[in-house]
Amino acid sequence: MSGLNDDRYFDTDVETMSREQIEKLQEARILQLVPYVYQRSPLIRAVWEEAGVTPSDIRSLADFKARVPFIDKDTIRQYRDRHGDPFGGLACATAPHLRGVGFTSGTTGDPTPLPRADEHITLTALKRELWHIGVRSGDYFTYALFTFREGVNADKWLDSGFRPALIQHLPSEVPHLIEISRRLRPKALFMISTPLIMAIDQHQKITGTDLREAFSSYKGVVFGGEPMSPSLRILVESWGLEIFELSSLGDISTTMECRAHDGMHAWEDLALVEHLDPDGDQEVGDGARGELVVTALADDVAPLIRFRTDDLVSLTRAPCTCGRTHCRMKLLGRKSDEMIVQGRSVMPLDLFPLMQQFPETQAGLFQIVKAQRETEQLRLRVGYDASLLKGSENELSEHIARCLGTSLEIPVKVELLRSEELLKSGHKIPRVIKP
Ligand SMILES: [Zn+2]
Structure with missing residues (x-):
C-alpha cells in the first residue's frame, strides 16, 4: 500500500494509474522479460526461433505486439510430450524457486501443465479485490479452498492484515461455513460455486437456518468457475449477498467484477492483456468480440508469453465508475466450445x-x-x-x-x-x- 492511500483502494497508485502510465509500466516489464524468458524457457526459444524473432527485435511494446509469436495449450502439451518435460518447456527457474506444477482445469481435454512458484500474482490480485468488497486490516474473510495449495500460509496475508478463515470447498462443509460466518463475522466470502450454492440451499431446506442472519456480516461473495445461472443469482441474492463474479485470466491471474458490475477488471500491471481477432492476429475494437491473449508481467518462474487463452471476451478500456483504470471484460464463452x-x-x-x-x-x-x-x-x-x-x-x-x-x-x-x-x-x- 502507498502512503497516501485512498480508502477505496488497496493500492491506489496501481489501481488508478493513467492508461499512459499502465502502458509505460508494461513496456518496461516487457523489455526486461523478453531476454530473460528467451534465455531460460526452452519452449519460448523454440517458438521464437521458428518465427525468426530474437530479443533484439523487440524494443518497444509495439514491437512486442507486432512480432512475438503466440503460444497456446497445444503448443505447451506438444512440447511436454515431445521432450518429456513436465513443465512443457515453460520453466525459467529451478528448485527451490520452482516449487511444483499446477494444471489448468482441463475441462476440454488434457490438463495443461503450468509450473508454479507460489501464488503471489493471484494473491496480489485477490487482496485488491477483497479490499474492494470491504475487507480491512484485522477483518476475517471466509476462504473456501478448492485445494490446499492456495493461501494457507498466514504470512502471505501479513501486508494486508486480512485474516482468512479456511474451509474446504465441499458440500459437506456447509454447516462449518455457517458456523464460521456467525462466530467470526467475516466481511467477504471467497468463493462459492454452483455445487456449493446448491448444498447451502439444501442445508437451509433441511435445517431451516436463517441464511440472511448467518451471512449478514458479508459485504460481498465471490462466485467463480463458470458463468452464473440467473436462478442461482436470485437465490444467492435472497440470502442478502452481493455477488462479485470472478474468472481466470488465462491462468495467469484472475479477473473480478467491481461494485459497478459492468465487466470484470483485469490487472494490467500483472498481465499484458490483448484482445485479438479469434482467427487472426489483429487487435479488435473496444466492446467487440475477440480472443483474450495474455502475457504474464510479474512471473519469473514460468511466464506465459502471448498465450492465446481460447476465451472469447468483449473488452473495454473506458473509465469505470469505481475509479480503477484497468481494463474490463465480459466473458462470451470459449472459442473451442x-x-x-x-x-x-x-x-x-x-x-x-x-x-x-x-x-x-x-x-x-x-x-x-x-x-x-x-x-x-x-x-x-x-x-x-x-x-x-x-x-x-x-x-x-x-x-x-x-x-x-x-x-x-x-x-x-x-x-x-x-x-x-x-x-x-x-x-x-x-x-x-x-x-
Ligand atoms: Zn470498476
Missing part, C-alpha cells in the same frame, strides 16, 4: 437463459455433447430436480427438446439426468463434453 448446428453458432452461454423456463432445470445444470464442431443436431445432457417432476422423465425431455429447438431454430436432443449426477464432477461442471 462453440458449435455450429445446421450453420448456427451455439455457445453454452446461450443456453443458461433457456433453462430458466422449466422449473425442473432452473439450476442450469446442462452439458453440450460435442462430437465435432459442426453438426446437424444439438445434443444435451440436462440435470433436473426429481422432486419437481410432474409427469414422466420422457415427457420432460421431449418438452425441453421441443422448446429449445423452437428458440434456437435447430433440432435438439435431450438426455435427462438427476441433478446429483452432474454435481458429482466437483466445483465446476464441464459444459462441453465428448460423447
Whole structure:
C-alpha cells in the first residue's frame, strides 16, 4: 500500500494509474522479460526461433505486439510430450524457486501443465479485490479452498492484515461455513460455486437456518468457475449477498467484477492483456468480440508469453465508475466450445437463459455433447430436480427438446439426468463434453 492511500483502494497508485502510465509500466516489464524468458524457457526459444524473432527485435511494446509469436495449450502439451518435460518447456527457474506444477482445469481435454512458484500474482490480485468488497486490516474473510495449495500460509496475508478463515470447498462443509460466518463475522466470502450454492440451499431446506442472519456480516461473495445461472443469482441474492463474479485470466491471474458490475477488471500491471481477432492476429475494437491473449508481467518462474487463452471476451478500456483504470471484460464463452448446428453458432452461454423456463432445470445444470464442431443436431445432457417432476422423465425431455429447438431454430436432443449426477464432477461442471 502507498502512503497516501485512498480508502477505496488497496493500492491506489496501481489501481488508478493513467492508461499512459499502465502502458509505460508494461513496456518496461516487457523489455526486461523478453531476454530473460528467451534465455531460460526452452519452449519460448523454440517458438521464437521458428518465427525468426530474437530479443533484439523487440524494443518497444509495439514491437512486442507486432512480432512475438503466440503460444497456446497445444503448443505447451506438444512440447511436454515431445521432450518429456513436465513443465512443457515453460520453466525459467529451478528448485527451490520452482516449487511444483499446477494444471489448468482441463475441462476440454488434457490438463495443461503450468509450473508454479507460489501464488503471489493471484494473491496480489485477490487482496485488491477483497479490499474492494470491504475487507480491512484485522477483518476475517471466509476462504473456501478448492485445494490446499492456495493461501494457507498466514504470512502471505501479513501486508494486508486480512485474516482468512479456511474451509474446504465441499458440500459437506456447509454447516462449518455457517458456523464460521456467525462466530467470526467475516466481511467477504471467497468463493462459492454452483455445487456449493446448491448444498447451502439444501442445508437451509433441511435445517431451516436463517441464511440472511448467518451471512449478514458479508459485504460481498465471490462466485467463480463458470458463468452464473440467473436462478442461482436470485437465490444467492435472497440470502442478502452481493455477488462479485470472478474468472481466470488465462491462468495467469484472475479477473473480478467491481461494485459497478459492468465487466470484470483485469490487472494490467500483472498481465499484458490483448484482445485479438479469434482467427487472426489483429487487435479488435473496444466492446467487440475477440480472443483474450495474455502475457504474464510479474512471473519469473514460468511466464506465459502471448498465450492465446481460447476465451472469447468483449473488452473495454473506458473509465469505470469505481475509479480503477484497468481494463474490463465480459466473458462470451470459449472459442473451442462453440458449435455450429445446421450453420448456427451455439455457445453454452446461450443456453443458461433457456433453462430458466422449466422449473425442473432452473439450476442450469446442462452439458453440450460435442462430437465435432459442426453438426446437424444439438445434443444435451440436462440435470433436473426429481422432486419437481410432474409427469414422466420422457415427457420432460421431449418438452425441453421441443422448446429449445423452437428458440434456437435447430433440432435438439435431450438426455435427462438427476441433478446429483452432474454435481458429482466437483466445483465446476464441464459444459462441453465428448460423447
Ligand atoms: Zn470498476
